[in-house]
Amino acid sequence: MYFPYLRGRQYELIALRELLDNDKLGEYILPIIEPVKLSSTLINILEKFQEKNQNCSLVMNPQVGSFVSELGESQKENLVERLNKVLEGNNHLLRVSLMSKDYNETDDFNQTKDAGKIIICKQADDLEGYKNNYINQDIAYNIISENSRLKREVKDPRVKINDNFIKLPRNTDYLKNEDEFYTDDHLYFSADGYKGFSDYSIVGEDYSESGFAPYAVAIHIVYFDEEFNLRVNHFVSNSNTDPSNPAGKFKEALEKLITAVRSGKIQRTIAIDEFERLYNTESYPGLGTVKKLSIMHHIELIANYFKSKEES
Structure with a gap:
């Protein structure tokens, strides 16, 4: 579980x-x-x-x-x-x-x-x-x-329970390592003597109530590689010299995500479908919605994994 x-x-x-x-x-x-x-x-x-x-x-x-x-x-x-x-x-x-x-x-x-x-x-x-x-x-x-x-x-x-998300001080820092290992707990938790596994999704364990206008927009999306390890791809905007134009920054990050989706790298979920709708309509939903969709994608992906294991 x-x-x-x-x-x-x-x-x-x-x-x-x-x-x-x-x-x-x-x-x-x-x-x-x-x-x-x-x-x-x-x-x-x-x-x-x-x-x-x-x-x-x-x-x-x-x-x-x-x-x-x-x-x-x-x-x-x-x-x-x-x-x-x-x-x-x-x-x-x-x-x-x-x-x-x-x-x-x-x-x-x-x-x-x-x-x-x-x-x-x-x-x-x-x-x-x-x-x-x-x-x-x-x-x-x-x-x-x-x-x-x-x-x-x-x-x-x-x-x-693990905090698998490596949280960096600034979104621009994810440009240095845009694709990295997230976890294989779903593969080995039972062999390791556990009944399930837990994490803090793409948010991480650290909690902060304060928000600020970031210089970069980052969309954190998990996906299964060929060996069914879970990796996270950080899709980051390019025009990151100041905090202006978050909608434009979101468009830059989203274009990278949709390119990965259409190449087959990122598995489809209802959240990915919504990201694609936002791309097609050139809409900016706000950063809260971006996090919401990223969490939805992560949870549905794991749910689909368990469903496929049950059916196989």
């Missing part, structure tokens, strides 16, 4: 919604959402997963963003009520807790235990929180970084 870890920004939530609307997730994709804001978009996507009888998971002790503080704001009462409703008796929503040395189960904003539980340990010291709270409990999935101590001491079923 694949557990894409998304931070719950607007474009990430909309990516999941559009994949759901087009029935592109399948049974082998279980998204993890770490909520960063208490928004109607977040509640809507959780409700849609429930309506579609599709599993997803929600972090109960988010470490970034303003979600937890917003739970106590009076103007958010309606959203809190809707959130509590979708959490109650929802067999398609698993609850996720991020372990730390000092973690206590009461740190989670919702204590309901009528659904599966996922815990995430990324550091060796996280074991203390895990052992003090969950060592004797049945856990749906234990997600761990590839750490020998964690693999020895955290019980099955284990899932490996």
Whole structure:
């Protein structure tokens, strides 16, 4: 199984919604959402997963963003009520807790235990929180970084999590290495003793709320090579001397992407079809939509991989 870890920004939530609307997730994709804001978009996507009888998971002790503080704001009462409703008796929503040395189960904003539980340990010291709270409990999935101590001491079923995206300081830096290895976890997770794998897609683990006008536009697209390793191609604009004309920069990057698509290098998904429509209509959707489409493409590609393995 694949557990894409998304931070719950607007474009990430909309990516999941559009994949759901087009029935592109399948049974082998279980998204993890770490909520960063208490928004109607977040509640809507959780409700849609429930309506579609599709599993997803929600972090109960988010470490970034303003979600937890917003739970106590009076103007958010309606959203809190809707959130509590979708959490109650929802067999398609698993609850996720991020372990730390000092973690206590009461740190989670919702204590309901009528659904599966996922815990995430990324550091060796996280074991203390895990052992003090969950060592004797049945856990749906234990997600761990590839750490020998964690693999020895955290019980099955284990899932490996990696940050496979090499994030560079500036988009122009990707011009130095436009095509690079991303992962082969989908090929070997089972042989390595895991029940699945997880990553942060083409966004990476680092979280930042602030945005800025980039000097270059980069479209990060994963694809399977001839040996079914997953690689990432960075399609970067050329006119990168200043932050002006983002639409023109997007057109330059998009032309490179569409050339790769039409050569057969990049596999087709609904997101790639939308990139091609934008190219044909010479439209600029904004950088949030570019990230949304790149995430959609990644998740659908993995879903298609599992589907093809099942059918073969």
